[in-house]
Amino acid sequence: MGDPRGFIKYSRKNNPVRPVMQRIKDFDVMELDLDDADRREQAARCMNCGIPFCHHGIFYGGGRAVSGCPNDNLIPEWNDLVYRNRDRQAFERLTRTNYLPDMTGRVCPAPCEAACVQALNGPGITIRNNEKFIIEQAFKNGWIVDSGKPQHRTGKKIAVVGSGPAGIAAAWRLNQLGHSVTIFERDDRFGGLLMYGIPNMKLDKKIVERRFQALREVGIKLVNNTEVGKDISVAELRKAFDRIVLCTGSRKRVIWTCRVVNSAESTKPLIT
Ligand SMILES: Cc1cc2nc3c(=O)[nH]c(=O)nc-3n(C[C@H](O)[C@H](O)[C@H](O)COP(=O)(O)OP(=O)(O)OC[C@H]3O[C@@H](n4cnc5c(N)ncnc54)[C@H](O)[C@@H]3O)c2cc1C
Ligand code: SF4
Numbered sequence: 001m002g003d004p005r006g007f008i009k010y011s012r013k014n015n016p017v018r019p020v021m022q023r024i025k026d027f028d029v030m031e032l033d034l035d036d037a038d039r040r041e042q043a044a045r046c047m048n049c050g051i052p053f054c055h056h057g058i059f060y061g062g063g064r065a066v067s068g069c070p071n072d073n074l075i076p077e078w079n080d081l082v083y084r085n086r087d088r089q090a091f092e093r094l095t096r097t098n099y100l101p102d103m104t105g106r107v108c109p110a111p112c113e114a115a116c117v118q119a120l121n122g123p124g125i126t127i128r129n130n131e132k133f134i135i136e137q138a139f140k141n142g143w144i145v146d147s148g149k150p151q152h153r154t155g156k157k158i159a160v161v162g163s164g165p166a167g168i169a170a171a172w173r174l175n176q177l178g179h180s181v182t183i184f185e186r187d188d189r190f191g192g193l194l195m196y197g198i199p200n201m202k203l204d205k206k207i208v209e210r211r212f213q214a215l216r217e218v219g220i221k222l223v224n225n226t227e228v229g230k231d232i233s234v235a236e237l238r239k240a241f242d243r244i245v246l247c248t249g250s251r252k253r254v255i256w257t258c259r260v261v262n263s264a265e266s267t268k269p270l271i272t
Helices: 036-044 075-083 087-094 101-107 111-115 127-141 143-148 165-176 205-217 234-240
Strands: 058-060 065-067 157-161 180-184 221-223 243-246 259-262
Touching (some): 036 127, 075 087, 075 127, 087 127, 087 143, 111 127, 127 143, 143 165, 165 180, 234 243
Parallel strands (some): 157 243
Antiparallel strands (some): 243 259
């Protein structure tokens, strides 16, 4: 906890949004950013609570709702690092639990902020905006590609089916661990609902494309316009890859987000 009186000294300041008369003329992103000094003050409001209700995702209602961060992000730790200008460490801490803060920092409904202890007695911490600040610092300073490159290659080949957030996260982590990853996507553009569901006013498609550029730069192969089961058979994938990870999302009710399918000769999953 950088500033023990931060939560008394500073009030919550939300990111501003563009004026309505400007917004109605386009479909561009609504939200603007705070300046650097204001952002660090917002991070200083975090009390580093003994029991940080923000960071632990607790599911209720039969698993249909969550209080706190469903990713179990280490929120008080990176709030403190932002306050102390230690952005690289904040980025490393944030990406221990979340591979896509560039998306969640923009579109997550932030149940962490509702669960924040400060929200009991006023407005909670600006957690989602702090998260976006950290990942933007990382892109600006070129830390992303560095962090995604493996130290060695294992020689194992993985096919990831689907390029939505589940497919991106699985591919990123598996590549980081040294496996050679290829993503197959049936649509013309990559990103799943990040590209074809969430509107531009929340998530500019250049942000999605920037992430796929990073995927290419760390060595992940991207194959679009290819539906697994139609343009390429599962048998062909099983032959060419050691593992197949299904991240196909769902156009109906969600059955799974991401599932590992073992190759014919092995039963041990590569990610858990
Ligand atoms: C309109 C809309 C707005 C949303 N807004 C938000 C929001 O603001 N905040 C938020 O947190 N969530 C939001 N969501 C939900 C969020 O987008 C989804 O939860 C998330 O995208 C699911 O990720 P996924 O990777 O599991 O699936 P998807 O994003 O659906 O990706 C699956 C991908 O797999 C591909 N695929 C499927 N089958 C095959 C196959 N056989 N071969 C090759 N490729 C295949 C699909 O084409 C698709 O690209 C929104 C959803 C919609 C529809
Ligand atoms: S609950 Fe709020 S104040 Fe407490 S550690 Fe989490 S973000 Fe900081």
